Amino acid sequence: MAKQPKSKYKSGFVSLLGRPNAGKSTLLNAFVGEKIAIVSDKPQTTRTTVQGVISEPRGQVVFLDTPGIHRTDTQLNKRMMDAVRGALDARDLLLYLIDAARPELEQQRQALEFLQRTETPVVLVLNKVDRIADKRELLPLIEKSMELYPFRETVPVSALTGDNLDELRKVVFSYLPNGPRYFPEDHLTDQPERFLASELIREKILQATRAEVPHSVAVAIEQWLEEPKLTRISANILVERAGQKGILIGAKGEMLKRIGSEARPELEKMLGTKVYLELFVKVSTGWRDKTNVLNELDWRAQFSQASPVEPVIGE
Ligand SMILES: Nc1nc2c(ncn2[C@@H]2O[C@H](COP(=O)(O)OP(=O)(O)OP(=O)(O)O)[C@@H](O)[C@H]2O)c(=O)[nH]1
Ligand SMILES: [Mg+2]
The missing domain is CATH 3.40.50.300 (P-loop containing nucleotide triphosphate hydrolases)
Incomplete structure (x- = not known):
C-alpha cells in the first residue's frame, strides 16, 4: 500500500x-x-x-x-x-x-x-x-x-x-488536524490488564444482578500470580450490605459460580493463558463515599503515587 x-x-x-x-x-x-x-x-x-x-x-x-x-x-x-x-x-x-x-x-x-x-x-x-x-x-x-x-x-x-x-x-x-502518530499502531488502550480483569468480572455481576445491586458493587484484584501454565487471579467483590452479599453468593453459591464461569473465558481470551479464578464477596459499608477505597479502586491513583490524595471530607 x-x-x-x-x-x-x-x-x-x-x-x-x-x-x-x-x-x-x-x-x-x-x-x-x-x-x-x-x-x-x-x-x-x-x-x-x-x-x-x-x-x-x-x-x-x-x-x-x-x-x-x-x-x-x-x-x-x-x-x-x-x-x-x-x-x-x-x-x-x-x-x-x-x-x-x-x-x-x-x-x-x-x-x-x-x-x-x-x-x-x-x-x-x-x-x-x-x-x-x-x-x-x-x-x-x-x-x-x-x-x-x-x-x-x-x-x-x-x-x-x-x-x-x-x-x-x-x-x-x-474534524481532526494534521498531526503525529501519538501511539504505536498496536496500542489499543491505556488500561492495565489487572484493571481490565476486574472490570470484566464487574461486567458479569452487572449483567446478572438488578435494582441497587449493580451500583453497590466494586471489584478489587487481590492476587495475580503468573505461573508457567496458568494465571491465578483472586478478586474481592465489595458490596455495601449483607443482603447484597447473600444475593451475589446465591443459593449454594450458585450466583458466584455463574459469575466466575462467565468471567473466566473472557479473562483467558484477554491474557492468552488458562486462568484459575477465585472470587470472594466482602461487605464494605459505604465504600462509595470512602476516599481510601475509591483510591484503591482507581488505577490511575495507584499508578501516580505523586498525585495528591484528596482530603477526607466529613459529613
Ligand atoms: N439495540 C442496540 N443496543 C445497543 C446499541 N448500542 C448499545 N446498546 C446496548 O445498550 C446498553 C448500554 O450500552 P453501553 O455501551 O454500556 O452504554 P454506555 O453509554 O456506555 O452506558 P454507561 O457506561 O452506563 O454510561 C447495552 O445493553 C448495549 O448492548 C445499539 O446500537 N443498538
Ligand atoms: Mg459505558
Missing part, C-alpha cells in the same frame, strides 16, 4: 459523551474492534474514562469513553462526573450520543448543560437505529435535538450492528 504523505496524516483526541446507557462503551469497542470497555444494560456501567485508539493509514484517533452524565450523590458519582469534565478539555471533537429509541429529551437538556462551556465542536450521534423500524422518525428527533444544542451535524448509527460506523469514522477524521 502506498504510504500517505506525512502532511496528510491526521490525528486527534475525541471524547464520547452522553447519558448513561446511550451506548458509548459499545461504540468505543466497535471502533477499536476489541472489548476494552465493559457494557451492560444497567445505567452507570462505566465509572472512569477509558482510552481506545484506532490507527489507520489516514491517521490515528484517540477516543475517550466516559461515564454517563447523571446527577451525583456519592463521592463515587462525583468522581465519575469529574472524569466527564476532564474529558472535555483539549479535545478536537466531542461525540454526544443519544439512544434514538429512548431519547428522553428532557434529561438530555440537563446533561447538555455540561457542554455549554466548551468551544470544541460537538457532533450528535443518534445510536441504536437498529431499534427504529421507521427511519423517518429520526428527522423530528434531529430537529428537537438541535433545539437543545447547536450540534455541528448528526450521524445516525448502530454501535451494536456496525451500521453507518464507516460514515461516522469519516466524519470524525474530517
Whole structure:
C-alpha cells in the first residue's frame, strides 16, 4: 500500500459523551474492534474514562469513553462526573450520543448543560437505529435535538450492528488536524490488564444482578500470580450490605459460580493463558463515599503515587 504523505496524516483526541446507557462503551469497542470497555444494560456501567485508539493509514484517533452524565450523590458519582469534565478539555471533537429509541429529551437538556462551556465542536450521534423500524422518525428527533444544542451535524448509527460506523469514522477524521502518530499502531488502550480483569468480572455481576445491586458493587484484584501454565487471579467483590452479599453468593453459591464461569473465558481470551479464578464477596459499608477505597479502586491513583490524595471530607 502506498504510504500517505506525512502532511496528510491526521490525528486527534475525541471524547464520547452522553447519558448513561446511550451506548458509548459499545461504540468505543466497535471502533477499536476489541472489548476494552465493559457494557451492560444497567445505567452507570462505566465509572472512569477509558482510552481506545484506532490507527489507520489516514491517521490515528484517540477516543475517550466516559461515564454517563447523571446527577451525583456519592463521592463515587462525583468522581465519575469529574472524569466527564476532564474529558472535555483539549479535545478536537466531542461525540454526544443519544439512544434514538429512548431519547428522553428532557434529561438530555440537563446533561447538555455540561457542554455549554466548551468551544470544541460537538457532533450528535443518534445510536441504536437498529431499534427504529421507521427511519423517518429520526428527522423530528434531529430537529428537537438541535433545539437543545447547536450540534455541528448528526450521524445516525448502530454501535451494536456496525451500521453507518464507516460514515461516522469519516466524519470524525474530517474534524481532526494534521498531526503525529501519538501511539504505536498496536496500542489499543491505556488500561492495565489487572484493571481490565476486574472490570470484566464487574461486567458479569452487572449483567446478572438488578435494582441497587449493580451500583453497590466494586471489584478489587487481590492476587495475580503468573505461573508457567496458568494465571491465578483472586478478586474481592465489595458490596455495601449483607443482603447484597447473600444475593451475589446465591443459593449454594450458585450466583458466584455463574459469575466466575462467565468471567473466566473472557479473562483467558484477554491474557492468552488458562486462568484459575477465585472470587470472594466482602461487605464494605459505604465504600462509595470512602476516599481510601475509591483510591484503591482507581488505577490511575495507584499508578501516580505523586498525585495528591484528596482530603477526607466529613459529613
Ligand atoms: N439495540 C442496540 N443496543 C445497543 C446499541 N448500542 C448499545 N446498546 C446496548 O445498550 C446498553 C448500554 O450500552 P453501553 O455501551 O454500556 O452504554 P454506555 O453509554 O456506555 O452506558 P454507561 O457506561 O452506563 O454510561 C447495552 O445493553 C448495549 O448492548 C445499539 O446500537 N443498538
Ligand atoms: Mg459505558
